[in-house]
Amino acid sequence: MAIRLFCEAYRYQLFGSRFQWIIVGYYEPEWWLNNPGPCNTSEVLTALNGTLQTRVARLGYHVNTRTMADLTPDQFQFDLSMLKTSDYFVGYAFDAILTLTSAFEQLKDCPNEFSNDSIWRQSCWRNELINIIKNTDIEGVTGRVYFNNGDRIGEIAIEQILVFHNHKSTQVDTVQLYVALPTNQSKYILLPARTQRNITWHGNGPPNDRIKHIELDQRISILTYTIMAILSGIGICLAIGFFVFNIIFRTHRFIRMSSPQINNLIIAGCILSYASVLLMGIDSTLLGKRSSESSMNFICAARVWILSIGFTISFGAIFSKTWRVHAIFTTVNASKRAIKDYRLFIFVGVLFAIDIVLLAAWQIVDPLKIFKDISQTQTKDEDVVILWIYEECRCNRRPIWITMHSIYKGVLMVVGSRFAWATRNVHITALNDSAYVGMSLYNVVLLSITTAVVGYFLRDQPERSYIVTSIFILLCVTIILCLVFVPKVREVAKDPRSMAKPQRAVISTVKRVSLQEKLHDKQQTLVSIKHIASQNQMLRLNAVMCDVLINKLLAAIDDPNHEGYRYEIFMPISTSTTDEITHPVIDPIG
Structure with missing residues (x-):
């Protein structure tokens, strides 16, 4: 049976550093050589190497303790060597004779009411002998001899089977490692054997009886958040600087033609986008453990609201300016189609209202909440798994709400790009921001695709996801600000007193000629x-x-x-x- 067991263990690779076999070692010597199975002896020994086995000790642990027969285990071992016998249980046969001798010596006080033929039929002898054996407590060559409910309580040897290979042969050695001595409380004391050998493990130590899970919090580091916060602060300061510039030079001809009030809306939307980067890096470790759940639920909602409204205001303002240019320069009687700034404000207000309705419906019907998720990473040690605990904002129908917002803003970007293409030949830099709509469209599409990819592949790595998303938001918003305001700063620097004559509105027309x-x-x-x-x-x-x-x-x-x-x-x-x-x-x- 053992040969078949270790043959299957070899076939299924159930040996090595992750496995430790323990068997009861009552087998005949070199039993692994009797191999009728499909595996050869070498394969069986490969799986058997390092196996621990337990069996009763051959002789007592205290080798110098004298027994009832005035004989020590060492002397008994010497006598056996002289007799050239190697039976493993000969010591137990000797102790059995000692036990019976001791019991019969205590039967001499029983009344002599029987003949030799009927000795076991007499209740006095039978009961008395059983009681004496049950209460026997003597020292034998196999150790202390006593019984518990008729079972011999003896010493247990713990051994290990080790296989050594050399160039010519294979040697199998059974090494005794420990001896377990029984106590009066039905317990055992584990003592090292006289060989002073330790267990030989295949790996760095004993194999685990289960997979060890190490839980680690996966958070955004303080250093990462600090760097992103500083960059966001610089962006906010840049936006405020452009706002001050826009206010100071609002009467300048070049600035006045570009609708300074609408420019302020662009700045406000960019500031909100910068602020969303700060909200994305906040987790429960920064807020504390007492009110972290309720506070994080608020942060989850604020992230979506701030970023969505910021995009709508900034892109909607540029969109409205392009719409006005398109309305003026695509009709013959342009003077009758002049669009005032208040109409652009109304247009941006409508977009803002649509955003508020969608976000409010999302917040009321299916609000975002903070959840703790777990992702696992396998280490080099196959028995150790690291569990990364991270926080994620989720709701039941999150894909549906994101799809609705994407469709709404996608239509806005498509129509805006159409207006930008239609007014691409209007050569008045102060009036026409259509080129900036195209660049903004590119930035927003790039941001959306990147955010989606990052959100899918890095959803279980919050720090990397935060870094990539924040970099793209900061980059896109800064590009929009610079595209809109840097040309204005340069024009004002060239003509600070607004002495230059205004440009005449010209639409360059290019006749398309067919191949024929x-x-x-x-x-x-x-x-x-x-x-x-x-x-x-x-x-x-x-x-x-x-x-x-x-x-x-x-x-x-x-x-x-x-x-x-x-x-x-x-x-x-x-x-x-x-x-x-x-x-x-x-x-x-x-």
């Missing part, structure tokens, strides 16, 4: 070139003919003997213009 029209124009051009070249050649020929006629006329004028001349009209064959040329013809008669 291009081919037709090319053919027409080639035909014109050929025609002009032909005309050029004819004009050169006419010029030569004219030179000949001029020479003849000059010769006729200089000749005093000339008679009459006849005049002819010469028409150049290559032009449509009529040239009158006096051509003298000599009369053949005269």
Whole structure:
């Protein structure tokens, strides 16, 4: 049975540093050699190596204690070696004889009312002998001899089977490690064996009887939060600086044309976005343990509200400015379509109201709450698992609410990009922020995709998720601020007194030419070139003919003997213009 057990242990790899086999070692010597199973002896010994076995001790632990027969265990062992016997239980047979001898010696006081043939039939002898054996407490060669409910309470040896391999053979050694001595309280005292050997483990120590779980809190470190808070503070100071600049130079022509009040809305939205970074890094360790749950529920809601409203105000303000440019410059009668700032405020207010309705419905129907989640990490030690405890804001229908907000803001971004593309050719920097809408659209899309990816893959790593999300928010908001206000700062620095003439509203139109029209124009051009070249050649020929006629006329004028001349009209064959040329013809008669 043991051979089959260790064969299966080898086949299923149930041995090594994570396993420790313990068996009851009442097997015949070298029992592992009797191997009828599918595994060979080497495989069985591989799984058997290091196995602990327990069995009754062969001789008593106190080897110098004299027994009832005036014999010590060492002397008994010596006598056995002289007899050349190696039976493991011979000491127990010797102690059994001692026990019976002691019991019969105590039966001499029983009345002699029996014959030798009927000794076990007499109640006096039978009962008395049983009682004497039950109460026996003597010292034998196998240790203290006494009984508990008819069972011998003896010493127990703890041994280990060790397998040693060399180049030529395999050696199996059974080493005694400890001896358990019984006490009067039915307990045992564990003492080291005379070999002074310890248990040989396959690993660094005894294997665990269960997987050890180590719980660790996964929080955002103070250093990380401090760095992000400083960056957010710098961004808020930058936004406040642009706000002061916008207020001071609000009467400047360049600033006035760009709607300074709407610019203030952009700044307000960016400040709220910066503030959301501060809220994202707050956890229960910063708030304390007493009121952390209720406070964290409030923080969970505040994170969504601040970031969503900040985006709506800033992007909605840029969107409204682009909408006004689109309304003015895409109609013929632009003066009748002028849009005042209060209409832009109403537009942003409508977007803000839609945000408030959606967020309020989310907060009332399915509010965000803080939950503690657990993620596990396997260590190099397979029996040790680290449990990371982290906090997460969740609700029952979170994907539905996020989808609703994404659709609403996605439509806003698509329409805004449409207006930005339609007004891309309006070349008035102070008035048209359409380029900034395109850049803002890119930033928001990048932020949304990154946040979604980070939220999915790093949801169990709050510090990394916080770092990546915060960096993208800070980067996108800062880019929007700089795109909107840095050109204005440069223009004011160039013309602080607003002396430059305002730009004229110009929409550059570019006529789109199809491929067929291009081919037709090319053919027409080639035909014109050929025609002009032909005309050029004819004009050169006419010029030569004219030179000949001029020479003849000059010769006729200089000749005093000339008679009459006849005049002819010469028409150049290559032009449509009529040239009158006096051509003298000599009369053949005269």
